[in-house]
Amino acid sequence: MDSLSLVKVVSLLGLVAANAFFVAAEFALVATMHRPQGESGDEPVRQNRAVARALRSLDRPISSAQAGITLSSLALGWLGVEWIAPAIHRALDAAGVGLPSGLGFAIGVVLSLLAVAGVYLVLGELVPRAIALSRARATARLVAVPMNVFTALMFPLLWVLNAIATPVVTLGGGDVPGGYGQVHGPEEIEALLRHSRAEGVVEEDEEEMIHGVFELTRTVAREVMTPRLDIVAFPESASLDDVLDTAAESGYSRFPVYRESIDDVTGVALMKDLFRWMRRSTADEFSLTGVMREPFFVPDTKPVDDLLAEFRDQKLHLAVVVDEFGGTDGVVTLEDLVEEIVGDIFDEHDVAEEEIVVLGKGRARIDGGADPADLIEQFSLGDPDGFEEYDTVAGYVIGKLGRIPEMGETVRLGAAELEVTETTEQRVTRIELRVADDVVTEETAGDEQEGSPEP
Numbered sequence: 001m002d003s004l005s006l007v008k009v010v011s012l013l014g015l016v017a018a019n020a021f022f023v024a025a026e027f028a029l030v031a032t033m034h035r036p037q038g039e040s041g042d043e044p045v046r047q048n049r050a051v052a053r054a055l056r057s058l059d060r061p062i063s064s065a066q067a068g069i070t071l072s073s074l075a076l077g078w079l080g081v082e083w084i085a086p087a088i089h090r091a092l093d094a095a096g097v098g099l100p101s102g103l104g105f106a107i108g109v110v111l112s113l114l115a116v117a118g119v120y121l122v123l124g125e126l127v128p129r130a131i132a133l134s135r136a137r138a139t140a141r142l143v144a145v146p147m148n149v150f151t152a153l154m155f156p157l158l159w160v161l162n163a164i165a166t167p168v169v170t171l172g173g174g175d176v177p178g179g180y181g182q183v184h185g186p187e188e189i190e191a192l193l194r195h196s197r198a199e200g201v202v203e204e205d206e207e208e209m210i211h212g213v214f215e216l217t218r219t220v221a222r223e224v225m226t227p228r229l230d231i232v233a234f235p236e237s238a239s240l241d242d243v244l245d246t247a248a249e250s251g252y253s254r255f256p257v258y259r260e261s262i263d264d265v266t267g268v269a270l271m272k273d274l275f276r277w278m279r280r281s282t283a284d285e286f287s288l289t290g291v292m293r294e295p296f297f298v299p300d301t302k303p304v305d306d307l308l309a310e311f312r313d314q315k316l317h318l319a320v321v322v323d324e325f326g327g328t329d330g331v332v333t334l335e336d337l338v339e340e341i342v343g344d345i346f347d348e349h350d351v352a353e354e355e356i357v358v359l360g361k362g363r364a365r366i367d368g369g370a371d372p373a374d375l376i377e378q379f380s381l382g383d384p385d386g387f388e389e390y391d392t393v394a395g396y397v398i399g400k401l402g403r404i405p406e407m408g409e410t411v412r413l414g415a416a417e418l419e420v421t422e423t424t425e426q427r428v429t430r431i432e433l434r435v436a437d438d439v440v441t442e443e444t445a446g447d448e449q450e451g452s453p454e455p
Contacts, residue, residue: 008083012116015076019124022068024132025143029054029061031136050144054151063158064151073120080116085109186214205343212341221307222300223391224340225321225330227369229427233258234269240278240286247271254318256331257292263327265320267292295320300329308337362435365421368394368428372413379435381414393418394428404428 033055054061088111132139193210196202202210233256234243247255257267269292277291296319298307307319317334355370356378366375372387390396397418398404400411405420405428412418415436422430 008079012076012080012083015072015079016119016124019069019072019076019120020128021143021146022065022072023125024128024139025147026062026065026069027129027132028136028139028143029058029065029147031133032140033058048141048144050148051140053148054140054144060155060158061147061151063162064147064154067154067158067161068150073124076116076120076124077113081109081112084112084115088112186217190214208343209341212343216305216308216337216340217303219304219340220300221298221302221304221319221321221332222329223371224304224336225300225332226336227330228262228328231256231262231328231331233262233265234288235259236266236289238288240283243269243274243288254333256295256318256320256328257288265295265297265328268295268318268320269293297322298332299324304337304340307332308334311337359432364433366393366418366431366433368392368431372396375416375433376414379416379433381416381435384412384414387413393431397428397431 029051032051088107190211193202193207197204197207232246232250232252234246236257236259238257243255247253253271255269256262256265257269258265267289269288273291273293277286296314296316298310298319298321300321300323302321311317311319311334319332321329321332323329355367356374357365359365362379364379370393372390372393375381375393376384376387386399387396390399393413396413397411397420401409404426405423407420407423410417410419413433417434417436419432419434420428420430421432422428
């Protein structure tokens with residue numbers, strides 16, 4: 001091989017190496033930006049100044065890397081055809097393949113493109129990408145300094161290109177992003193969260209709390225409220241003793257006040273206001289309307305995240321939920337909203353009762369207020385029709401039967417049978433779920449929980 005041929009080979013390999021460097025830099029920096037910190041045995045990458053500088057404005061080094069990939073690949077294709085095609089043509093002539101000059105050169109061009117493309121894809125794309133993704137932080141530390149230098153050199157060119165691209169994107173109805181890969185939608189964040197949980201980086205309770213925050217945007221007031229039949233409220237005519245006795249028995253500190261019926265809520269009584277009143281007045285002077293505050297009403301379709309913001313802005317802790325006809329549907333408290341994020345909160349007066357208690361293989365005791373979607377997910381019941389219309393299992397059972405059921409009546413929920421085991425005149429309070437043996441999952445067939453009632 002003469003010196004000129006050696007220069008050509010080294011030049012082509014150098015272009016492949018340059019392309020590989022830019023590919024590795026792009027994928028390593030992006031992966032480092034989104035990878036959780038603090039993994040054992042690895043230096044926190046943001047302590048490396050060069051890496052930190054690249055990550056602060058990630059769009060710049062990424063744009064530089066893409067420009068480098070484009071330039072090196074174009075040069076590789078051009079020089080590859082320019083240098084390799086004639087060599088292939090000469091090799092065909094030397095082998096005695098009698099081809100017209102134009103056809104021989106065309107075959108040389110095609111074969112040279114195939115050869116260059118193969119080397120480019122394997123050594124210039126696939127291999128550096130795999131290395132960068134498997135060892136993102138180590139690769140980021142290696143490429144950060146040269147990428148920062150290259151980015152500084154390319155800045156004038158990139159500025160001109162961006163100045164041209166921005167009006168074109170705007171005319172096309174698009175938005176120019178403010179950063180590279182640093183903005184995610186809720187679905188993307190939840191997907192990243194599930195991946196982090198599976199890898200053991202995020203704890204289960206942390207995942208549930210973050211998931212609860214996103215669920216706030218998909219949840220409405222009627223799904224988290226205390227329903228109408230469970231409201232503890234006072235008529236305006238209630239005596240001081242009645243109020244104190246009921247407050248002590250219920251453990252609540254805020255109560256709706258109504259005039260003729262619960263559909264005519266006129267105020268909210270706070271026990272702290274009542275205690276202040278008691279310090280300066282006597283029982284004979286008591287009138288509940290004199291200590292109650294203005295009620296706050298919300299529609300049952302109010303998104304919970306909006307309601308939480310209103311509670312914060314107006315310093316409220318309780319709202320009366322009304323239906324489309326203006327009747328009282330229930331009440332929702334600040335605690336109800338917070339529990340959507342952190343889970344159930346119990347105080348000294350609360351008795352912890354699970355809505356779903358597994359009794360044995362494919363059997364569970366269900367509270368009537370449980371969400372049908374929770375049953376379907378926990379017991380893998382398929383996708384039954386119509387369950388989305390109901391907020392509670394009791395509502396689903398009543399809706400399917402078209403009346404208040406009697407004890408022992410059953411309905412189907414996907415692959416499960418729901419048997420009514422406890423009712424009142426107006427509602428279904430307890431249900432037993434039984435799943436067919438052929439669809440019992442490992443989770444469904446879990447051991448009986450400690451403290452559960454006998455089957």
